[in-house]
Amino acid sequence: MMPKKRSPVWHPFSQHALQDEITRVIRGDGAYLHTVDGRRIIDAISSWWVVTHGHCHPHIVSAIQKQAEKLNQIIFAGHTHEPAEEVAAQLLKLAPRGLDYVFFSDSGSTSVEVALKMALGYWHNIGKQRIRIVVMQHSYHGDTVGAMSVGARSVFNAAYGPLLFDVTSIPFPARGHEQATLDALESACRNEMPAAFIVEPLILGAGGMLMYPAWVLREMKRICEASDVLFIADEIMTGWGRTGTLFACEQANVTPDIACYSKGLTGGALPLAVTLCRADIFDAHYAKDRTRTFFHSSSYTANPVACAAAKANLDLWQDQECRQHVASVATMQEQAIESFRADPRFENVRRTGTITALDLKAKEAGYFASNGPKLQAFFKGRGLLLRPLGNTIYVMPPYCVTAADLDEIYGGITDAADALTGRRASVA
The missing domain is CATH 3.90.1150.10 (Aspartate Aminotransferase, domain 1)
Incomplete structure (x- = not known):
């Protein structure tokens, strides 16, 4: 009997030498x-946390079909389209008050990369040398280089260590030890003058579904505000109702300076991500001087079909x-x-x-x-x-x-x- 032909597909987070037959x-x-x-x-896991209303939801599928017949792709530099404008406008109505601009990208990891570059670009453009990033122990923010840098160091990224930049880590706020986390954050903000603190609100996902209360999130935001440290909320997993509210930050009544949303943004139908920010972060990049441009993009930024799926998803959340x-x-x-x-x-x-x-x-x-x-x-x-x-x-x-x-x-x-x-x- 001839051995079964092996598929040429290399699957994520899969050790093929040990993997059983891939489920088709x-x-x-x-x-x-x-x-x-x-x-x-x-x-039972929403296909890696992305599917919100269910697979192949008819309203989202219909929106994808209609958009694909009109405009399926356009360079987003110097151009725009109705689905992107509608998604941005609705997002700003749903997101915590005080977020003013929407930058599109393709995945959770890239939305984090965008957030980090926004933060560093902000300080650079206003003439202040603040480059340190503070993170939380056990955190995970994605698998691109910047996202790995602000995540936990482990076997998952050990091979790529030479590419990763150094960060300051504070302990996870385990029950009964929350004050140690807050003290560590306050010390880092006061003594190191970092550019930003990035955190998964209420739940650390890939780090083990570790949960902490809303009052801790609120205190972390207060500490960052006191030291003028940008507060980045990675709501890629925690957004879109997962924590019981549309966004986890609502439960702490805080508005992040920069917020990352993806996964459930399209209801799980297509890849799309956004990074939202305050007006002053956008304004720091707004100038007649072209060197102050925010230099980030991808070929499929704000893809019209993906945006149509997101718009349909946002329509459902209005109900x-x-x-x-x-x-x-x-x-x-x-x-x-x-x-x-x-x-x-x-x-x-x-x-x-x-x-x-x-x-x-x-x-x-x-x-x-x-x-x-x-x-x-x-x-x-x-x-x-x-x-x-x-x-x-x-x-x-x-x-x-x-x-x-x-x-x-x-x-x-x-x-x-x-x-x-x-x-x-x-x-x-």
Whole structure:
């Protein structure tokens, strides 16, 4: 028998020497994916956190089809188009008050690159030498060079160390140790005069779904304001209802100086990102002197079809029913995870908005804990798209998920724990 031909496709975050056969998906609808061999999969992580209202939402699909027939691409330098103008205008109405300009890009990583360049360009153009960036321990902001530089140093970026710039890191505000984080930020802002502080509001995603309260976010913004340090909110994952409000910063009643949005911006239909900023950051680049131009772009900046998808997504967010779906999912998630708080095989059972996470107790810790691939393989066999971060299992479904879907998801998590521990939970 001839060996099966290997695909030439190189998949992200996949060790092909260990990877089982790649799942071939042919169709998506709502919270479900359908494979070439006829299986139905519940998308319990919104396909890497991007799908909000569900796969192939008809309103977004229709907008894409209509736009593709009119204008599918145009250089955005010196040109504009209606979908981009509409998206920018609606974003500024929905985003925290005080953000005034919208810069388009293609992905979460590039929106962070844009934010960092905006911050450094601002200080350079007003004649102040402020170049240091402050970050939070365990943070993740993307896989391009600047985004890696402001993320946690680990095996994920060890090979690229020579490319990364140095940063100042403050500790994660673990429960009971929040003041240590605030003190460290205040010290860094006072003593190092950094250009900016970048943070994932309320939840650190790839760092392990680590959650902290809104009052800490509010205090971090206050500290930055006191030292005139630009506050960059990376809401790439936390935006679009994931934390229970449209944007996580709303819960702290803060307006970032620069904000990064992507993932759910198009409802998960097409790649698009934006970086929003205050007027004075734009004004620092506004001059008759061409050398003060903001030098950043990509070929597909503000692609009209992607912008049409974003406009359709933003239309959906204008409907109160959409917000009610978010609240409903948050309630269902809390109910679904409650029983795990008494299961001795799990710890740190937590929820913020529509996101839940829990850690399977094990001797091995970290992303490379051996339980991770075992759990993922188990869930795959159960028709569940769950991608644990080591021993951390998280659920972040589209807002069209049903209570029956969640029962199936959490039933799968219980059964996975049974399979790995060889015993049923002893629940008090």
